[in-house]
Amino acid sequence: MTTLPKEEAARAILARNDRGGYTVPTDRLYPFQWNWDSAFVAMGFALFDVDRAYRELERLIEGQWDDGMMPHIVFHAPSDTYFPGPDVWGTRHRIPTSGITQPPVFGMALRHVHEAAVASGLDGATERTKALFQAALRSHRWWLSARDPEGLGLVSILHPWESGSDNSPAWDEALARVPTTTTTTIRRKDTGHVDASMRPRDEDYQRFIHLVDTYRDCGWDPKRQWAAAPFKIADVQMTAILARSTADLMHLAESLGAEDEKSELSRMHDRLLEGLTRRWRPELSRFVNLDLISGQDIDTPTQAAFIPLAALTLDDAQRSAVTAEIERWLDGMVVGVPSAPAFSPAFEPKRYWRGPVWAVVNWLIADGLRLNGADDLARRIERGTVQAIEKAGFCEYFDPTTGEGLGGDTFSWTAAAYMVLGRRT
Ligand code: GLC
Numbered sequence: 206m207t208t209l210p211k212e213e214a215a216r217a218i219l220a221r222n223d224r225g226g227y228t229v230p231t232d233r234l235y236p237f238q239w240n241w242d243s244a245f246v247a248m249g250f251a252l253f254d255v256d257r258a259y260r261e262l263e264r265l266i267e268g269q270w271d272d273g274m275m276p277h278i279v280f281h282a283p284s285d286t287y288f289p290g291p292d293v294w295g296t297r298h299r300i301p302t303s304g305i306t307q308p309p310v311f312g313m314a315l316r317h318v319h320e321a322a323v324a325s326g327l328d329g330a331t332e333r334t335k336a337l338f339q340a341a342l343r344s345h346r347w348w349l350s351a352r353d354p355e356g357l358g359l360v361s362i363l364h365p366w367e368s369g370s371d372n373s374p375a376w377d378e379a380l381a382r383v384p385t386t387t388t389t390t391i392r393r394k395d396t397g398h399v400d401a402s403m404r405p406r407d408e409d410y411q412r413f414i415h416l417v418d419t420y421r422d423c424g425w426d427p428k429r430q431w432a433a434a435p436f437k438i439a440d441v442q443m444t445a446i447l448a449r450s451t452a453d454l455m456h457l458a459e460s461l462g463a464e465d466e467k468s469e470l471s472r473m474h475d476r477l478l479e480g481l482t483r484r485w486r487p488e489l490s491r492f493v494n495l496d497l498i499s500g501q502d503i504d505t506p507t508q509a510a511f512i513p514l515a516a517l518t519l520d521d522a523q524r525s526a527v528t529a530e531i532e533r534w535l536d537g538m539v540v541g542v543p544s545a546p547a548f549s550p551a552f553e554p555k556r557y558w559r560g561p562v563w564a565v566v567n568w569l570i571a572d573g574l575r576l577n578g579a580d581d582l583a584r585r586i587e588r589g590t591v592q593a594i595e596k597a598g599f600c601e602y603f604d605p606t607t608g609e610g611l612g613g614d615t616f617s618w619t620a621a622a623y624m625v626l627g628r629r630t
Pocket of ligand 1: 230235239241242368369370371372
């Protein structure tokens with residue numbers, strides 16, 4: 206039984222974007238399997254087809270590297286509508302993949318799918334969960350050794366695309382230090398699908414590819430990349446998602462009776478929470494990133510500032526400061542939470558990650574608000590997201606000042622977010 210007005214349309218999008226057990230974010234613009242997209246999509250499938258939810262995660266780990274790294278793209282089947290393809294990445298995995306990663310929502314998704322499987326009595330669920338749990342654990346170990354070798358309790362991104370917020374103003378200063386020279390010929394495809402005014406600028410695209418060239422020249426070895434990286438940011442959004450997924454894996458370890466793994470995860474969790482806690486800036490009412498090359502805080506306001514709520518229990522003063530700050534960002538917006546607030550000089554309501562609203566970001570922020578007892582604000586955000594989708598369609602993102610749907614349409618994670626958030630409102 207469904208009650209959501211667009212439930213059938215949401216399911217139809219997942220069916221249409223299915224390429225055989227995995228879901229592309231949207232046809233043409235993103236024609237492969239993307240890491241964190243698939244984790245959100247699996248949680249959407251878990252509402253009505255738990256077997257298919259498992260498949261989404263199982264197909265994603267086909268791309269996992271021997272060292273535990275979960276690539277941001279798995280190129281299961283060729284397509285010429287996307288750049289940079291496998292030839293540019295030059296990685297050496299059985300199935301071609303990119304060489305960088307993306308936010309590890311996987312652990313959160315696995316717990317979600319497992320619980321749905323238990324509730325529905327799906328056959329063979331525990332075995333499937335166990336295999337995926339081991340993959341997740343290997344990936345969390347990779348995160349801490351490859352991306353926090355100095356033991357800060359914060360994991361770093363070496364490429365803006367790893368953050369999931371590719372074109373965020375938070376990266377501007379650090380990215381400006383990256384040379385625009387490339388050894389790869391750039392053949393952008395994105396601007397053939399979507400208006401160039403919504404996409405990253407050419408100069409930034411050259412820097413993105415310069416980073417790919419640099420890490421490919423390191424043979425994708427984590428130690429060499431860490432040493433060579435001209436872009437290295439300890440990211441609170443990434444760290445918070447990793448910490449939250451670690452907590453979800455601890456729950457799973459408990460129900461699977463995996464004691465040693467649970468202790469190991471619990472040590473990881475303590476380390477990440479300590480790191481995150483140190484990134485709180487009371488004078489800004491938010492959490493901030495740390496640029497490891499300059500040694501400076503990055504206090505450009507972006508949605509990443511609020512993702513730590515999904516992992517941390519705030520004290521009373523922090524909670525009221527954060528909720529007041531989120532309300533300030535929502536003020537005057539048709540739909541929030543904007544990826545950059547309207548009062549920021551960097552705000553561009555239509556350009557990728559510089560103002561628009563993403564349904565999955567709202568999902569994480571609302572989860573964090575609920576965990577911290579701010580249910581009313583969580584509901585306001587969830588309701589706003591669902592209404593925006595009902596009005597504008599299952600778009601990639603939304604203009605916060607008008608509610609207009611932008612970027613690619615028929616987007617898988619927007620469909621998943623609609624079903625999950627819609628059930629809460
Ligand atoms: C863009 C987004 C990223 C997403 C991908 C596929 O690159 O910035 O977060 O995973 O599209 O939807």
